[in-house]
Amino acid sequence: MFRSFVHTAAVCSALLLASCASVTDAGSAPEAKAQPERVLLIGLDGLRADALDMYDAPTLEALAERGARAERMIPVMPSKTFVNFYSIATGLYPENHGMTENAPYDREARTGFVNPMSAQDPFWWQGEPIWTTAEREGLTSAIMFWLGSEVAHDGLRPSIWTPYQHDKPYQERVDEVLAWYDAPAEDQPRLAAVYFDRVDSVAHRNGPENEAVAEAVADVDGYVAQLVAGLEARDLLETTNIIIVSDHGMAELSDERIVAVDDWIDFERVYSPHMEGRWGAGAQPYIFLFSEDGDQAAIDEAHDAINASGNEHVMAYKAGEMPDHYHLDHPTRGPDLLVVAEAGWSLVAPSLEQSPRRIIPGNHGYDNMDPVMGATFIAAGPRFDGVGEVAAFENVNVYLMIACALGLDPAETDGDPAEVARVTGGRCPAQ
Template sequence: MRHPLRLILSAASLLLAATCATPPKDTALAPQDQPRVLMIGLDGLRADLPGKAEAPNLQALAARGVQAEAMYPVMPSKTFVNFYSLATGLYPEHHGMVANAPYDRELDETFTNKTGPQDSRWWGGEPIWITAEKHGLKSAIMFWLGSEAEIEGMHASRWSPYEHEKPYQERVDEVLSWFDGDPADWPRFAAVYFDRVDTAAHYFGPDSPEAAEAVAEVDNYVGQLVEGLKARGLLDTTTIIVVADHGMSLATEDKVIDIGAMLDQDTLIIPQFSGKYGGSPQPFIQVYGDEAAIDTAYQQLKDYNPHIKVWKRGEMPDYYHFDHPTRGPDMFVLAEPGWNVRAVKFGSGGMFMKGVHGYDNHAPDMAATFIGAGPIFPKGEIAKPFENVNVYMMAACALGIPPAPTDGDPAVVAKITGNRCPAN
């Protein structure tokens, strides 16, 4: 059974707000003694990759903290969707990013990378940096999804538009510079994003030598961030949270199913089959349109191929949680891991990717990395799989501030943190 009011009425979350995090009492502490959080986003880092590649810094963080066997992404297992769920603690049905480029039937618009990142209409919920700012704590964000938009009339104290080509070394140096100068300007919550593993895994496959090299590269930058905090005397009071948005499956060109003949291009809206890469194979499609056209497509697709599943609106598994009121699709077509769908008649453009994500969020290959180390985490423990909507509450607890109501489970957060963040 769905709980559409959970983000408003979650008694458990409100209890956590009252017990785990009270208004900050640390203003009398020396700046280096004040609790802070550094969240590091490593796009596409599947849960098993830090153990397969050369990743001594990630492994060292895990040894002095908690590493999850798997962190379940929200559905669909795409980048924009999941980095925003990590930031807000909300399922897509509540924060509204139901795809990398969602369509809104009420607005009759599709999100675009040109204008969408700074358009507040697309970004619901309360990201952790806004929660921090509301409680008087400065935040600084480098390229986290949602940070460009004004939320509740606010931004992080530091933020900047996304620069895909900004060198990683410059990113690291800039993040560490935030903790230099006047201590009054040091962020209490900071976040930084790296895409390298995702890019390499897309082009070469998730188990390729190139992907392993990408893991080693971002591991080096994680090590620099840790050493930079240590050199500034901030490591012992900083909770470091390393998260990925999703995992990755290997796809092959012989596992592509053409479903274009079953879709009425004139009456149906299919964002994944639109735009520059509309001809590319896709792990899923979200379909919008009138009831008759949807029903016709559904009847033709539901038994078309054993490697795809099809649902109409309101019929998807409960744990998918992306049936947003104005953005949830009227029909959802999902391939099994390793397979893709396409519609040749919609266009021949695009490209084939060897590494693909977007599949069922509980599929093993979609499992994302989670590593947490610092004051709120026990040492050297392995956590059972959990949903990424719990990360927001961990960050709020580490900062000592009340969380906004979320879809996370305080009992899960308590278990992962060894009861440093109480369950009630």
């Protein structure tokens, strides 16, 4: 409904992709090439799985037509940015990598994640990111703004990394990434990654189906076009696996779709980082509750009150009793009680608010199996060309796809090699 014409450079890049890139038969191994296989991972925050069906994005469409596109990529729970981009990097569920939300609270350490300081504190970042695997095996990695890339893992860092700079112009990001490939061949990154937040920021402010989002999608599509054209100009396109991922989708919110939780939760006996933390109470898609001083009765009472309320727009789950697909029972950062709103609804606690919070037009964090939380996955290159559309899969499989493309011995992950084989058209082994 919001498809529109965008600038000629993106269109030309799309045509270039469709015409010049070689296609390998699905199910066969890539032909040996003089240049080594590479991966360029591009993170587009908040790009919902159906974005290409609603908005004009010729470069992304050309990559999808040439390679593989998922019906949707299933985020981990909660469907938040830090959680999911780190699951993509590590191939692990939150219960195993510790980034259980954008600002996790650790009940054992009795402390919470605070940005930007905690971004460089190894305490918060468990598991092994794909760039650490690459560096351990002697491959150069260059990572710009990917979550978890600012800390050393087992003493290893990406060969090139930089602290997050939210206001760094996108053109500078693109120019810097392409400059990495101007180094001598032996110094060029085999694994590179870059992140763009614009679609998420715009969709929060305007809702997911809005002309402003169409413009944001066209904008990032143009920068992807520059990256593709830059690889082509350097004769690297045919040996590079370009993997486009987002972290989550987006739901439309309304001031009329709110659930007040005060009557069910005694905030004197439990702690909620979302309602009592650094930023105070606010409208939330979910809330974590931790018992104060081991007061399990307070957790049980809140759980029973919510689920007996008859309100069909909210559910509560105790630790160890969450749906199987949540994977949130981290030993020190998983909540004692998880309260989740239906997609498009907001949880509020008026008794804790100093003033009523405005409900933003768009948000995420809801049940990861809900289609509106579906993320984008598009890939083109030696491991993906000719695959076409694939059924939904979990984002914890992306780590194994990258490891396969780079010939790495992967760390232990929660990914499924059979799923990786399916998404790569059999070019990565099922076991």
